[in-house]
Amino acid sequence: MKSAQIRYLSSQINRKTVSIIGSGPSGFYTAYHLLKKSPIPLDVTIWEKLPVPFGLSRYGVAPDHPEVKNCEETFTTCAEEYSIPTNKKHKLSFVGGVTVGKEVTLETLLNNQDAVVLSYGCTGDKKLNIPGEQGTKGVFSSREFVNWYNGHPDFAKDKRFTDFDWSRVSKVGIIGNGNVALDITRVLISNKIDEIWQNTDISPIALNLVKKAPVKNIKLIARRDFVHSRFTNKELRELWELERYGVRGCIDSKFFQKDMFDSFKSDRAFNRRVEMCSEYLKPFGERSKKNYKKAPPPTSGCNKFWELDYLKTPLEINQDESDVIKSLTLCNNQLKEDNSLKPLKDSNNILTYDMDLLITSLGYAGVPMPEFSKLSIRFDRDHVANKQGRVLTVAGEIFPHLYASGWIRKGSQGVIASTMQDAFEVGDRVIQDLSVSGVLSSEKSIGLSNIKHTTWADWERINKKELTRGQKEHKPRSKFLTLEELWHNVEEV
Ligand SMILES: Cc1cc2nc3c(=O)[nH]c(=O)nc-3n(C[C@H](O)[C@H](O)[C@H](O)COP(=O)(O)OP(=O)(O)OC[C@H]3O[C@@H](n4cnc5c(N)ncnc54)[C@H](O)[C@@H]3O)c2cc1C
Known part of the structure; x- marks a missing residue:
């Protein structure tokens, strides 16, 4: 000074x-x-x-x-x-x-x-503007969460993170599927793998706390379909490659089947993404392309999953009696021909995901x-x-x-x-x-x-x-x- x-x-x-x-x-x-x-x-x-x-x-x-x-x-x-x-x-x-x-x-x-x-x-943070977004423990924006694990002085010792009970975090929701959402998924699902994190400058406070979380499943929830995914191939591949440590990815077949995307054949980057996902979704031994068979999953199987989830609009974040997140209510969306979205809010299309942690990754404002x-x-x-x-x-x-x-x-x-x-x-x-x-x-x-x-x-x-x-x-x-x-x-x- x-x-x-x-x-x-x-x-x-x-x-x-x-x-x-x-x-x-x-x-x-x-x-x-x-x-x-x-x-x-x-x-x-x-x-x-x-x-x-x-x-x-x-x-x-x-x-x-x-x-x-x-x-x-x-x-x-x-x-x-x-x-x-x-x-x-x-x-x-x-x-x-x-x-x-x-x-x-x-x-x-x-x-x-x-x-x-x-x-x-x-x-600032882009917001969902739904009930429960403010004041629910265990709901953070991507900016807050990223600042926390990167040791930003305004967040590194923020009590909303340090007082949160990470030991009960098994199911995680991330709203958004850009590269920032993928970064956060990696941190949450692979933090116990010392080979990846030990020699980085991640905040030790954050690393030690997220290590306490027995994360089993992370859903990356998007309003649109697979075609409109925001991540890039490099970052997506990094997630798939975590299978060598027992971390698997999944996409429901109603959102992803190779032949759904024939009309996009001219987009090379998108084609590679489709090929990558369809290969990685197959069991290791059944893959036809060598570059998706780099390192086999552990013989004891995979016990942690990340999942690309599509065509959903979050409606409400639900708390337990201690104001901690309990679940997220969503509805299915319909994507119309002109690419506009129609949230379907009739009772047949409302669903609830149990959740112990929710990160809104809608972009910095x-x-x-x-x-x-x-x-x-x-x-x-x-x-x-x-x-x-x-x-x-x-x-x-x-x-x-x-x-x-x-x-x-x-x-x-x-x-x-x-x-x-x-x-x-x-x-x-x-x-x-x-x-x-x-x-x-x-x-x-x-x-x-x-x-x-x-x-x-x-x-x-x-x-x-x-x-x-x-x-x-x-x-x-x-x-x-x-x-x-x-x-x-x-x-x-
Ligand atoms: C989580 C995350 C991961 C990313 N990963 C990658 C990646 O892997 N590869 C890649 O190429 N890009 C990545 N990016 C994108 C990259 O970080 C941005 O493109 C870039 O940082 C934007 O630069 P900027 O200078 O506009 O904003 P910033 O980097 O945000 O810089 C703005 C600066 O202004 C300062 N400031 C704010 N208000 C004031 C004020 N009133 N007075 C004085 N100073 C002020 C802030 O403290 C900050 O230092 C990532 C972005 C995010 C959010």
Whole structure:
């Protein structure tokens, strides 16, 4: 934590100033692109509400997928190259532990910077909006659950998780079947397999608690049919491959039979998905394709199941007398020719699943910043209204020198590669506009003397300590799990 004021004019170079709000992949890739491509000298500041950088790369991506976090190396190289005071053309500052909208207002940034980029991701939850969704113990959103197992300081010690009785969790429901739902299924169904989890940076608090759960069955429940499944083949295959540990997948034959999908023959990725499922649904010895026969299931058989369930709409979450989830009431859906859904709510089509844990995995929701209404910034449902990354006012005009990139620009969709592409495009717009605008703010600075914050050097100290702790435990890192611990470890010892 540094009390010294960040100085924006560290040398004789007259730089234009850009503030980026959020240090996830979109914020960092926007900064990276600006610094690599701008012909005009730039002073870029990344503002991050947590004391540590990288957003969902650190707190979203599954701990058993460390290769996905390779983007952090690019961000680190970029920060190291530009954050040390030099006479380089460009300069980059990381300001962590500062929420824009609280300690520093968006208006302050807009008044003091030549450009401001909103890259603050999607920080809310999409909801089912059914009775029992709020206030039932054992019902969590995917964002809450993922943050918890990834050691996010706002969730790692959350009592809703730590006080929950995991030892009674046998039947699990997950609403949604995107890749996040599959990540959660893997964590819940395979957590006792040390080969997968022991050497990851998953929060030990979460791992030890979910290990207590005797999970036998996980249903991934979707409103539409198999054709409309949201997961990708790679992630689905990972689940099927858990059969080597005694974890089997199933799909009811009314939702999946190979010949149901003949009209989709031209879609190669979909064909592979159909082939994969039909092969894995067969007993190991009866499979015709070699690449679905990698490792046989254990001889003692399989005792844990995940199941793809389709054409259902959740109607109500039912609690027991202690407010703990007991079951989920659903109805069957009919998918019409025009792809619209008709929930069938007559008594023949209502069903109840007993359930000890329910995760709603409907997607992360974009949330407007508190100042948007005062500043007349338009927010459309789940993202900041924008035209090619240039933010719009409520009147539909371009808001001067304000941009959006990443998930808050388009809603919570896309992987890190597409987020990067998006950030690069928005970076190009910023450069284009800065090239023609007059200098607005290069003599101004934003005083941080009274604001507790972390710098890049502080993050490097935290990082080093987490890596060292991790090394001792044979893990890539051992994260600090609370804000207090993070701030404490900023101090040099
Ligand atoms: C569970 C999960 C698993 C995923 N797995 C993969 C995967 O395996 N492979 C892959 O390619 N992609 C994966 N993704 C997608 C990937 O994480 C996103 O594409 C990417 O993180 C979006 O980047 P972003 O910068 O827009 O948002 P984020 O990563 O959410 O970053 C936003 C940042 O802004 C900060 N912030 C928020 N509000 C403020 C504020 N007011 N002031 C300052 N800072 C603020 C946040 O703390 C955060 O650090 C996954 C996503 C999720 C949710």
